[in-house]
Amino acid sequence: MDAAANPLLTVDRLTIDIGGANVVDDISFTVAPGKVMALVGESGCGKSLTSYAMLGLLPPAARRTAGRIMLENTDLAALSERQFRKARGKDISIIFQEPSASLDPLTTVGSQIAEAYRAHHGVSKAEAYEKARQMLVDVGIPDPARRLDQYPFELSGGMCQRIMISIALICGPRVLVADEPTTALDVTIQAQILDLMKKLVADRGTAIVLITHDMGVVADIADDVAVMYAGRIAEIAPVHDLFRQPKHPYTALLLASVPKLDDAPKADLATIEGTVPTPNEFGVGCRFTERCPLATDKCRTEQPPLFDCGGSHRSACWHIDRMAEIREVAA
């Protein structure tokens, strides 16, 4: 099935304003059923705001000023809060970084999962509990009947994240937004959770929007990647193309700054000089200009569009033909 032909979720020219600055600026991407789209970028790049907008969870100061978020034929961005309550959990769900902060400490995990199910289904508590028990089996929790009666503090971080995934998936949403789902977990537990997410995608055909800053996690699980910088998409591509042949200086430098297997020990890592501009420092041109080794006057004055590089690989850079120079800087 061609991913581009049958998208389940289409984010179309989404723009979000905070205090007069476009902190999310003209973002577009699509996700097909059973695919994982990773939004990658550093703090402040707008990846989390983009994901909150999909759930109708934007903070009060943030306002969507343009664009649509289409889940098949419904524009999520246009839903009222009342309508969103019906969609959340059933059509689209989210899991966050810190599972212990998302769970109610005073309620057993069983009733938290059952409550999520009953929010959308008129069933008895006993039926909802049975659903919850099955769900715990699906997410690989041993001895589920006993776990249902436990409180979050009695469970480890990895176990709590499985509970969060259970709550998010119990109503069978077609889209799961995962905001740094494994960042707070130990690596062996992270591997378990990533494998679980891969299995759910394969078994249920759930589309996942994965928010992360970890290039390793992206390499492991993503089908497509959108690299975000200062509120814009710098580059968007299928995962293998992005890692093999980055077409934006920011992506190339980001990849080069991660220590590699074959690096000489203690050799200098590639760095990106300077810092991310704050929204009031956004210029009219490319927002990466001040830190970019390839920058010219044109970059300062004109915003580059996303150029098509072939094979659904696109990059917002005026100097795609000079990427070889970046590889020299990075090496």
Next chain:
Amino acid sequence: MSERQNVLEIRDVAVHFGGRGGLLGKAGPVIKAVNGVDLDIARGETVALVGESGCGKSTLSNTIVGLQAPISGSVRISGDEVVGANRRQLNDIRRKVQMIFQDPALSLDPRSTVGATIGEPLIARGVAKGKALRERVATLLQQVGLRPEHADRYPHQFSGGQRQRVVIARALALEPDLLICDEPVSALDVSVRAQILNLLVALQKRTGVSYLFVSHDLGVVRHICDRVVVMYLGRFVEMADRDTFFANPKHPYTKALMSAVPEADPEVQRAKQRFILSGELPSPSNIPSGCAFHTRCPLATEICSRERPELTPRADGARVACHHA
């Protein structure tokens, strides 16, 4: 005199918590956080301490700087015993060992200028004051890649990476022999992480400071360390020099850790042989018998639940605690 000079010598250190009368006079469980470890760090050497939450690595770090008393064992920093030292002795020892943490925002006083923060240890020790103090602070700021005029600014005026530079400058103010770095780059963005790692390497080349680098990120560890120690439930299960460690990991737990860390390369990552552990870390208040790892180990046999394997040297110099590795 080419003899190995150790800035840190740990011998058979054990740290336990609890066990005494708790609520209603009932004895609580004893939490055995560290259970008899030995470790040396030479001058100018970087040793990585690797392990997951609850393995005892932070307790061990705290014990080294004298924030936590062990129930037994010895910790020497450049020859001076930390265990049982009185307050004045500890005060002297602490100028030789400093610590930096994961989140620089939590390590800095928001109401002190960066200059005051960096200068504080120098004033407290009577090392410098007045103009000399200002000059020393300016030099330290430059050493960590900041500018002298930054001394008058407050922590909130800096980015996360710059704050971590300030924390490093303060830790280096008294020219310590050993710097304990507890996940120093985990809270930083990837591009900034590389800047701080480069800085730590450059500072070591210049000053000869030794690092104990506590981390769960094996990519970073591989980049920055000379030797690696893996800890599981309060004990070391493998120690080796960097190249041996990464070329030929031996303990099944080490192998599991390595296979769990995702490589930032989809082809390598997706072709990788996976070795995913089942289950979770047992509680340090109820450590399994024999080899503590046997409950999660794919190689475990009957002997593993009965006899605890000692760290034994292997042909390539690595030391491993496993009956089957």
